[in-house]
Amino acid sequence: MAKRMFDLVCAALGLLLLAPLLxxxxxxxKLDSPGPVIFRQQRVGRFGVPFRIHKFRTMVYAQAPQGPLITVGEDARITRAGRWLRRHKLDELPQLIDVLKGDMSFVGPRPEVPRYVAMYPDAMRDRVLAVRPGITDPASLAFRSESAQLAAAPDPEREYVEVIMPRKLALAADYADHANLLTDLGLVLQTLRVLWTR
Structure with a gap:
């Protein structure tokens, strides 16, 4: 209950303070490249319920999605504005709406696309999906350079599925098992510190 109240208050306050920036x-x-401003994609939420995540669009628009589901290094699909938004994590700001709706939390395992969730081991899937997905979590902080790591791999998707995803799942499961409001506050502060130092 306290976690949900924290999410509601902070998301509403965040949207209010960011009203001039958004x-x-x-x-x-819109001026940088044609296409919608908001990117929507199906992700898997709490208890396996699908929802549509909202982000600022950072890639060239295509009616039918093209290319891999993961972003690899200096991906040619990323727009000029998108590159800057991604660097400063500002593309994630529309997820404050998802927090208000209750699909997401400020802190929780990052929501994954159905393709990769289907690869989770059964026991791990139940633990990770027991909590709301979040905007930030321990795995997000640990894998800040994920895109560069994938770019250095001969097979980026295999690297993601066999190397990165199991480590992320272990961190996400540990968070889900031990999360409380104090750990969430600590992770939010740590995320802000990382963004500030960048």
Whole structure:
């Protein structure tokens, strides 16, 4: 209950404080490349219930999604505005709406696409999906350079599935088993510190 109240208050406050910035970013995205401002994609939420995540669009728009589901290094699909938004994690700001709706939390395992969730071991899947997915979590902090690691691999998707995803799942499961409001506050502060130092 306390966690949900924290999410509601912080998401509402965040949207209020960011009210001048969000439209400016939307205009920049629209001027930089054709296509919608908001990118929506199906992800797997708490208890395996699917939902649509919201982000600022950072890639060239295509009616039918093209290319891999993961972003590898200096991906050619990323727009000029998108590169800057990703560097500063501003593409994640629309997820405050998902937090308000209850599909996400500020802190929780990052929501994955159904293709990769289907590869989770059964016991691990139940643990990770027992909590709401979040905007940040221990795995997000540990794998800040994931895109570069994938770019250095001969087979990026295999690297993700066989090397990165199991480590992320272990961190996500440990979070889900021990999460409380104090750990969430610590992770939010740690995330802000990382973004500030970057």
């Amino acid at each position: 439209p400016a970013l939307a205009v920049w995205i």
